[in-house]
Amino acid sequence: MNNSIDGQEKAFLEKVKRELDAAADDLDTLTLARLRSFRMRAMDEAERRKRIRFIIPRWLTAGGIATVCAMVVAVSIWFGTKQNLPTNHPEDLEILAAQEQLDLYKDLDFYTWLASADNDR
Amino acid sequence: MKERPLEPTEALNCFLAAVERRAFKMAQFAVINSDDALDIVQDAMLVFVRSYAKRPETEWGVLFHRTLQSRIIDWQRRTTVRNRFRTWFGRADDDEDSEDPIQTVADTKSPNAEELLMRGDIAASLEKALQVLPSRQRQAFLLRAWEGMDVAQTASVMGCSQGSVKTHYSRAVHALQKLLEGLLP
Numbered sequence: 001m002n003n004s005i006d007g008q009e010k011a012f013l014e015k016v017k018r019e020l021d022a023a024a025d026d027l028d029t030l031t032l033a034r035l036r037s038f039r040m041r042a043m044d045e046a047e048r049r050k051r052i053r054f055i056i057p058r059w060l061t062a063g064g065i066a067t068v069c070a071m072v073v074a075v076s077i078w079f080g081t082k083q084n085l086p087t088n089h090p091e092d093l094e095i096l097a098a099q100e101q102l103d104l105y106k107d108l109d110f111y112t113w114l115a116s117a118d119n120d121r
Numbered sequence: 122m123k124e125r126p127l128e129p130t131e132a133l134n135c136f137l138a139a140v141e142r143r144a145f146k147m148a149q150f151a152v153i154n155s156d157d158a159l160d161i162v163q164d165a166m167l168v169f170v171r172s173y174a175k176r177p178e179t180e181w182g183v184l185f186h187r188t189l190q191s192r193i194i195d196w197q198r199r200t201t202v203r204n205r206f207r208t209w210f211g212r213a214d215d216d217e218d219s220e221d222p223i224q225t226v227a228d229t230k231s232p233n234a235e236e237l238l239m240r241g242d243i244a245a246s247l248e249k250a251l252q253v254l255p256s257r258q259r260q261a262f263l264l265r266a267w268e269g270m271d272v273a274q275t276a277s278v279m280g281c282s283q284g285s286v287k288t289h290y291s292r293a294v295h296a297l298q299k300l301l302e303g304l305l306p
Contacts, residue, residue, distance in 0.1 A: 012298055013266050019247050020267050024142040034159050035141045042166040043134050046174050050130070 133174055136181050137166060144189050147263050150251045151193045152200075161196055165189040186268065186278045190260060197256065243304050250300040254293055257281075261289035262297070 027035075104111070141162065148158035148165075165188045173184040251259055257279070264275045265286070275290075276283045 009294060009298075013294070016247065016297065016301075017267055019244055020143075020146065020263075023244055023248070024146050027142055027145070031145065031155065031159070032142075035145060035162065038159070038163040038166050039134065039137045039141060041163070042137060042170045043130065045167060046130055046133055046170045049171070049174070 129174075132178060133170070136178070136185075140182075140185060141166075143267065144185070147189065147267075148193055150248065150259060150263070151256060152196055153252060157196060161189070161192045165192045168192070182268070183270070183274050183277050186264060186270075187280075190278055194256075246301060246304050247297075250297055253300070254296060257285075258289045258293035258296065261286050262293035265290050266294075 144162050144165065145158055148161040149155060152158050152161065165185065169181075169185050169188045173181065173188070176184060251263075254262070260279055261275060264270045264278055265272075270278065272283045272286050275286045279286060279289075
């Protein structure tokens with residue numbers, strides 16, 4: 001009984017497969033032409049990628065990117081620390097190191113004038 | 122004499138040529154519209170070449186079908202969202218693109234058409250039956266019965282367990298047997 005059901009199912013599947021194959025074989029010319037053009041485009045893409053891989057080997061790109069990253073980090077650390085130090089103007093360093101409010105230094109001219117006015121009086 | 126192995130690009134071309142028709146039909150069963158099905162196949166080919174061309178040839182079948190099924194699911198999601206927007210904006214009844222019902226009526230008066238009609242009926246009914254199947258059942262059925270993939274490969278393509286594949290496949294076979302009872306005994 002089970003065998004006959006399996007046999008029926010197998011026969012049914014065979015027929016379905018045949019019909020599906022026939023449907024795939026009977027595609028119209030326009031559809032076939034479009035499928036072919038898509039395949040050609042995909043092959044062009046494959047060729048292009050192959051050429052790029054040939055020109056720049058993967059190990060080189062990986063190594064190159066790593067080297068460039070390391071150099072960028074090294075240069076930014078080196079120049080960053082050197083330029084941030086106000087070594088040319090020691091008085092600025094004094095201001096930056098002081099605990100006073102920066103507003104005081106913005107209005108320094110006013111306070112200087114006030115002190116000199118007091119002295120004159 | 123020993124056969125010369127194919128160049129990788131040549132092998133890829135042969136592989137795509139062998140699967141393109143069936144891929145198109147699979148996409149067409151899922152989305153119905155031929156232009157949409159062609160777009161899906163084109164996308165699948167390009168994505169496959171970009172992502173998997175370097176993989177061993179033995180894996181190509183599974184990888185190509187995984188790409189194809191993923192494109193089909195993407196299309197179905199996009200269409201669902203688009204239809205939702207069309208419903209919100211009151212364009213659900215816009216049926217300019219729908220098929221003329223006259224075109225779907227079979228021409229039974231043509232001479233010597235009996236055999237062709239019979240043949241056409243089977244193909245059309247099978248196509249219709251596959252279109253009405255739930256998409257997971259259709260996927261499982263086409264991959265197993267048409268592509269000849271085993272349960273493990275089908276599960277890999279569908280991204281589900283082998284048990285689910287067996288369930289979907291069995292339901293699809295029974296549904297199709299019922300739908301095509303008179304035509305494919």
